[in-house]
Amino acid sequence: MTTSEPVQVSGLDGTLFRAEAIAPETAEFNLRLRELVKGLPGPEAGGGIPMPPTQPSERARTIRIEGRDGHELALRVIAPDRPKGVYLNFHGGGFVSGSAAQSDQELERIARNTGLACIDVDYRLAPAHPHPAAWDDAESAALWLIENAKSEFGTDALAIGGLSAGATLAASVLVRLRERLGSTGFQAANLVFGNFDLSMTPSQTLLGADAVPVSVDMIRACTNAVAPLSEQRQDPDLSPLFADLRDLPTALFTVGTLDPFLDDSLFMHARWIAAGNEAEIAVYPGGGHVFTGAPIPLADQANDRIDALLRQVGRGPQAPPTEVRRQ
Numbered sequence: 001m002t003t004s005e006p007v008q009v010s011g012l013d014g015t016l017f018r019a020e021a022i023a024p025e026t027a028e029f030n031l032r033l034r035e036l037v038k039g040l041p042g043p044e045a046g047g048g049i050p051m052p053p054t055q056p057s058e059r060a061r062t063i064r065i066e067g068r069d070g071h072e073l074a075l076r077v078i079a080p081d082r083p084k085g086v087y088l089n090f091h092g093g094g095f096v097s098g099s100a101a102q103s104d105q106e107l108e109r110i111a112r113n114t115g116l117a118c119i120d121v122d123y124r125l126a127p128a129h130p131h132p133a134a135w136d137d138a139e140s141a142a143l144w145l146i147e148n149a150k151s152e153f154g155t156d157a158l159a160i161g162g163l164s165a166g167a168t169l170a171a172s173v174l175v176r177l178r179e180r181l182g183s184t185g186f187q188a189a190n191l192v193f194g195n196f197d198l199s200m201t202p203s204q205t206l207l208g209a210d211a212v213p214v215s216v217d218m219i220r221a222c223t224n225a226v227a228p229l230s231e232q233r234q235d236p237d238l239s240p241l242f243a244d245l246r247d248l249p250t251a252l253f254t255v256g257t258l259d260p261f262l263d264d265s266l267f268m269h270a271r272w273i274a275a276g277n278e279a280e281i282a283v284y285p286g287g288g289h290v291f292t293g294a295p296i297p298l299a300d301q302a303n304d305r306i307d308a309l310l311r312q313v314g315r316g317p318q319a320p321p322t323e324v325r326r327q
Contacts, residue, residue: 012266012283017257022286029296030258030288034212057104063119063152067140071124075141076100078107079117085157085314086149087116087190090138092164092290094195094214094222095126106163106293113307117153119145123169126226131238134226138169139176146177146185157314159188160249164261164290165222167194171240171268174248187313189251190306193261193289194268196241198223199233201263208260214289219260241268245275252280252309254302256287 015021060078067073087110091098100120107118123137142160150156162170171191177184195204200219208216227233236243241264251272255265262283269281282305284291284298292299292306 012281016283016285018285021257023296023298025296026286026291026298029294030212030286033288033294037213054099054102055105056101057108060101060104065140065144068136071137071140073137073140074100074122075144076104076120076122077117078104078111079153080111080115082115083117083153083155084115085117085155085159085187085310086145086153087114087118087159087161087310087313088142088145088170088186089118089120089160089190090123090162090166090169091120092162092166093125094218095134095165095226096222097125098165103163109303110307110310114310114313116159116310116313117155126222127228130226130228131232131235134165134169135172135176135237138173142173142177142185146181155314158186159190159310159313160184160186161188161190161192162194163192163292165195167191168196168240170194171196172237172243175236175240175243175245178247183247184249186249188309189249190254190309191251191265191268192254192292192302192306193256193259194253194264195219195261196239196264196268197234198227198239199230201241201261201267203263204260207258207262211258211260212288214260216260241271245271245277248272248275248277250278250309252282252306254282254284254292254306256284256289256291256298258286258288259291260289 057078060076063075063077065073089103091100091103100122103120111118121141124133149158160170170189174184204219205216208219227238233239234242253265253269255262269279272279284302287298292302
């Protein structure tokens with residue numbers, strides 16, 4: 001008679017997905033947001049993805065670096081006097097809109113609550129610059145940081161992440177770094193409602209038909225801009241859900257139950273763990289896309305958990321410095 005190891009059984013709390021789990025203030029905000037964005041032009045009509053208003057930080061500064069093929073890349077930096085580590089962030093905007101400056105208030109919060117220097121990247125946008133332009137810019141920023149963090153910020157404890165399209169870029173960059181360098185150089189990944197499958201997960205079409213502030217038509221318009229050929233949309237570099245995810249850092253996935261990219265986070269979290277990495281997923285009842293920027297308690301809960309993850313950067317054992325090999 002043979003014995004086997006016990007099977008671990010775990011799962012999400014199904015009550016999180018019930019209508020009664022949504023707090024009244026969250027439901028009220030969603031209704032107001034629906035009215036606010038009604039009639040606004042989306043990417044398909046020359047507009048952008050609806051995002052919280054930009055509030056530039058007075059202490060933000062810009063570092064300019066050379067990206068791939070000589071392209072100049074601007075890094076927007078918000079840093080305390082003595083950083084405990086560095087957080088590299090990529091802004092959202094569906095790959096077609098947004099800028100590093102839109103992340104200023106988010107990065108001010110992270111810098112204040114974690115002691116990390118924070119960087120956002122002005123990567124190139126579609127449709128003028130389809131894939132792989134933004135991915136190349138994101139990788140260039142990560143390689144620069146790995147090589148220069150110690151001299152620029154006095155620390156080589158690094159974290160990476162982003163919101164929406166920015167989370168997609170962060171996940172893809174980690175895979176690129178592992179393939180290029182043998183390790184990523186980052187201790188943690190903060191992946192917030194990312195679009196990890198540009199060929200569209202079920203929730204993108206099921207929730208996206210009536211989602212706020214990102215509809216299925218907006219998702220399709222952004223995808224068409226950044227990846228015009230449908231046959232390329234399951235390319236592991238473009239859609240990291242299909243990538244080899246082994247040997248990646250600890251990740252926190254954050255998503256709301258009313259986000260059309262809900263499945264992307266659920267699936268990616270499972271694949272991250274199945275590849276042998278550590279990961280957690282935080283699911284927030286009633287949260288729509290970009291809810292972490294909303295003036296509601298749900299956003300505070302999500303941001304507090306993100307800050308807790310990033311506070312651990314620099315406290316654990318350091319990986320040996322990674323040698324950057326230029327192409």
